[in-house]
Amino acid sequence: MYMKIKSFLLLPMIAVFSQCERTECCVNPTIELQGRFTHELPNCDNPASPEINCIEWLEFINGNEVDITYEGGDIIYKFDYVIKDTNILSLEGPPTSSFKGRFQIMDSKTLVRSDTEDIWKKEQ
DSSP: OHHHHHHHHHHHHHHHHHHHHHHHTTSSOOOOOOEEEEEEOTTOOOTTOTTSOSEEEEEEOSSSEEEEEOTTOOOOEEEEEEEETTTEEEEEOOTTOOOOOEEEEEETTEEEETTTOOEEEEOO
16 A cells, blocks of 8 residues: 555656656757848849849858858848857847847747847848
């Protein structure tokens, strides 16, 4: 009888602890960012100026570098990046660049530029 009561109390405790371990590992999953993310500039009209691009893009090159075009420019810049607090992508460019890229990572297919709230989507 004593063994049945002990087992009866032990079983719920094991279930509770195993549940905690399973969810604890997945609270802040690491999102692996890769590929190219694009954003179409609103009201962009470039027939008279083909050097103006209507699509900005950011492409992950390796574990700490991206190539990026932004604000309609036709120059591809190489930036270093770090991911902070598991949901902030922070870009650090050359000293001559005034662009300070910060994106909120919504998921592996969506970035939101912090200063403009533009949505950048991963290309398929």
